Amino acid sequence: MMKNIQVPDKEQVSEESQELFGQLQKRLGxxxxxxxxxxxxxxALKAFLQFEESLNHGAFNAKEREAxxxxxxxxxxxxxxxAAHTVAALKRGFTQEETFLIRSGRASEQKMNTIVQLAKSIAENKGKPEEGTVEQFFSIGYTEAALMDLIGLVTVRIYTNYVYxxxxxxxxxxxxxxxxxxxQE
Structure with missing residues (x-):
């Protein structure tokens, strides 16, 4: 039987984690x-938060990152x-219907559609996206730097997905x- 992991109380984590919790409390409420x-x-928490924060300054805006x-x-x-990213996406201006479309791997706007399709293909195919998705990404003007940012954003989300x-x-x-x-497909 697998160990049942509980959400820790503040007192159950190190002082460094407690400090990070304080920063999160201020930022997120x-x-x-x-x-x-x-x-x-x-x-792990410090590395995750730094990785995510650094990627927030990359090629993709907040809406694209939520997608x-x-x-x-x-x-x-x-x-x-x-659950968390649907709340965030709605706050960023997406409609509920747009969040459904994105989750299915599509978006109505071409640039967003290209980003979503490539991210989906990277995640589904363990880093080996379908050929046309990468070409499409570059054809709409994205660079190699943006591709590295996209891989980072996929990776940071895989991390939290796996923790859950x-x-x-x-x-x-x-x-x-x-x-x-x-x-649904």
Whole structure:
């Protein structure tokens, strides 16, 4: 039987993790259960937060980053990240219908569609996307630097998806609605 991993209380983690929890509390208004669980390791939480923060200054804007998070989390079936990133995507101006479309691997706008399709293909194919997706990405003007940023954004989300997959901690965001049948593959 697998060990049942609980969301730690602040007192159960190191002082360094507690400091990071304080920063998260200020920034987000709470310490999400997933981040708290990563906080069992101050090294892992610090590295994750720095990686994510650094990528926030890369080639993709906030809406594009949420789209990448949604499609990768859908590929990996991560209910936690789907819930958290649906909330964030709605705050960034997406409609519920747009979040469904993105999760299915598409978007109505060409540039966003290209980003979503490549991110989905990278996640589904373990880093070996379908050939046409990379060419399409470059054909709309993205560079090698943007490709590295995209791989980073896919990777950071896979990390959180896997943390949830291994822990099944309680989801502390409103649950994401299931994809409408018409959008399921």
């Amino acid at each position: 709470k310490v999400p259960n997933l981040y708290a669980t990563i906080g069992y390791s101050a090294h 990448i998070a949604l499609v990768v989390s859908e590929v990996n079936g991560c209910n936690y990240c789907l 997959a291994l822990t099944h901690i309680p989801v502390d965001f409103p649950a994401a609605q299931p994809l409408p049948y018409s959008l």
